[in-house]
Amino acid sequence: MRMELRRDQEDDIACIIHDEFMYFSEAVATSLKLPSIILRTTSAATSLARPTIVQLQAEGRIPLLVHTYDIRTSSAIVWNTIDCLEPSTLAHIQRQSQVRVLPLGPIYKFAPASSCGSLLDEDTSCVEWLGKQTKNSVIYVSLGSLASVDDKELAEIAWGLANSKQPFLWVVRQGSIRGSQWIEVLPEVLRETLGERGCIVKWAPQKEVLAHEAVGGFLSHCGWNSTLESISEGIPMICRPCFGDQRVNTRYVTHVWRVGLELEDELERGDIERAVRRLLVGNEGEAMRERARNLKEKVEVCIREGGSSNNYLNRLVEMIMSLK
Template sequence: MAQSVIQNDQDEALLTFIACIIYDEVMYFSPAIANHFKIPSIMFRTCSATSLLVRAVIPKLHLQGCLPLPDSILQDPVPEHYPLRFKDLPVTKFEEQTLRLMTNLFNIERSSAIIFNTIDCLEQSALAIIRHQKQLPIFPVGPMHKLAPDSTSSLLEEDTSCIAWLDKQAQDSVIYISLGTIASMNAKEVEEMAWGLATSKQPFLWVIRSSQKIASEWMESFTKDFKILVGERGCIVRWAPQKQVLAHEAVGGFWTHCGWNSTLESLCEGVPMICRPCFGDQNVTARYVSQIWRVGWQYENELEQGDIEKIVLRLMVEEEGKEMRKRARDLKHMVEASINNDGPSHNSLNELVEFIMSS
């Protein structure tokens, strides 16, 4: 009995310092804890608002007996989710455990509110639908990396030597290639990419991480020989300070896996994209980049040297790429307006603070 009283006193003392719990969507059990302590719980989604809506389709497909997805419907449009096709849904390998997780992730009504790392001008329609469906306060305060521009969330050591190399390149001349921290390329893909970049004659900054798919000895030898071949026209690093790279005036294009953070960072700097999504929400984002915002091209088939050369030249040199670069910079200005004083993201952040203080 005495121990219970002491525990209650400790809980009350702790609560004097806690206004609410802000939790990642994967920690879907957090609202129950917040409810126990009678404090608000706010979900923080690091992916797009659209991806939240799309995930709700997957349990419905399961009930209809359509999982795994049959080949016959992969190219068909997903009803009420233009421009997505069934092949774009974030389902790669169907398992009952995955379905249960997705069901829990979409069951957000127990939360007091939702924070989105997105921007109203990018996802106005999706945000409006979520507000209507969930009847919860929604706070799109993105892009988060612009709120704390001097911080870094990189888990890998950044090689800043590439910035000095970029300083020597002409404006909009460099194609930047990086597939994020998880996606990997096998030896054949690396070779095709390398020779495609070489024959394009375009300056490039290429991030090649150590990968379990490729023996480190092979990669080290290949990289050394390739650097000799391309000379000063290419720069290869294990990891780059991406936000700084994308903001550099020499960078005119970004070959990306379309992770949400990378996409936001590219949009914020007005850099058009070549999209090669690998899994999950990346497919959703790539479709929006190419079909809705029209600041990138998505490529889905296996690419060889000749394809890569054409793709790079299409973006970096040809008139079509220049028009896409202009659209990307127009969108950049819209994003900047959102985070400036009295912009939607700026106002959402103030409203979030007021919501927490008044709860």
């Protein structure tokens, strides 16, 4: 209704840009005779994995309610990924989709810091704590804004970090522990041990943390935003995927880009301790850090003037202007 009113007032609405999962927006755009552009915030590889899910559903192997829509009715697909990370996958999608594919990520690098607000209150005191640690010595731990753990898993992570004898910055989000409010569920002696070696906060300014020279690794759920941010800052990862696209992202981190390790099966303190030390101490972790630094350099080339992401952003602006 509001959009129709604005059209009557002859305001220029060039197009509708909508998230890929808000597929009904395509019908709205069609009804208003407006072009539409799809915004995809997952990796390109995840998109290629989806037809397999549909096939398994059709064979009755997994009970899913699947909605499909034709992306070829859109004017373009804007993708928060980077050409240097997924070149062959993006090329395949471009041939398959028959519409313009614009991989202009990482989008956060083009936005002013003030416009990238956090959904949760960030505890910036952890940045001051990082300033007291040595270079590449800290493991940063965060499982994102949706994943949760139970008391047992929380304790395994805590003991794994404590036993690694490496400094750590651990984000334990309020409400992320099933059945408990926060880390008070941990034994007091363990909390004291953790306090001597690390810093625990309810939320952290992640981009600033990953850019800090003290951070040498990131134990993550491997959501795509976190994965992009880690790669963009040259930080290798310990992957603990929970759901959705995170398993595809993990596979790329560990087997394609080779900048991380995966924690498989149940969370176990010994596995966590070994993974942290493998990443932060010794030759294996240094080799991953070197590959991560190389990826960071490639990302920086893509976002600077004349780089692929910068060029795709300019093409998007030109396309929208041409639609008016």
